[in-house]
Amino acid sequence: MxxxxxxxxxxxxxxxxxxxxxxxxxxxxxxxxxxxxxRVALSRQEQLATLYFMYRMASVDGEFADLEKHAYTKMCVEFAIAPNDAELMTFITMGDVIPLQILRNAGTKKQDYILGLMIIMMMVDHKIEDAELTLIGETAFKIGMSRERVREISDQIMEMYAQSCQ
CATH class of the missing domain: 1.20.5 (Single alpha-helices involved in coiled-coils or other helix-helix interfaces)
Incomplete structure (x- = not known):
């Protein structure tokens, strides 16, 4: 038994x-x-534009914090593009025109992904500056993205962030 x-x-x-x-x-x-x-599949040009916008977001407040450098470097590794890649440096020194054009021509999912990465870069140093919010708004406006869409992307990023803290 x-x-x-x-x-x-x-x-x-x-x-x-x-x-x-x-x-x-x-x-x-x-x-x-x-x-x-x-994740979405980005072309090399889209990857360079993404890194440009992330770099721009990290430095728009006048300070490229260590956490921002870490996130930027991690994305460079993800894309297999060196942070000092000549083509990337050209994108950064030339300004918004080409990266914005690339972003305008990208599909909706790619635009959402890239804007989401910009939002993540904005949040990574745990400080959200007015200049960073302005950059998000201006970039979205210049590519024809609605406020509602920006809000949806922001909400998704915040939800992912909250889940990662649990």
Whole structure:
């Protein structure tokens, strides 16, 4: 009788373990799916424009903080573009014209992604300056993005941030 109870307990623990593993697998798969949905495939020109806007956001308040440098460098690594890449330096020194044109020509998802990265760069140093908010607003306006769309992107970024803090 004791042997049967022990076997029943062991079987129950195995089943619970498998259900837990399965639940964790579903969670991991869902996380990967969500992470993939946040990413878009950018051309090299779009990547350079993205890095330009991130650089611009990081330096618009007159200070390129260590956290901003870290986020910028991480994005450079993600795109496999060196922070001192000659083409990137050209983008940065030439100003808004070409990056804005690239962003205007990009699809909606790409525009949302790039603006989202700008918002993340704005938040990374834990200080939101008026100049940074102005840059977001002006960039969105120049590419024809509505305020509602900017608000939706901001809300998504804030939601992701809140989830990452849990």
């Amino acid at each position: 004791v042997v049967v109870i022990i076997i029943a307990i062991v079987v129950a623990l195995i089943i619970i373990g498998r259900l837990t593993d399965q639940k964790e697998k579903v969670y991991r798969d869902e996380y990967r799916k969500n992470k993939r949905q946040l």
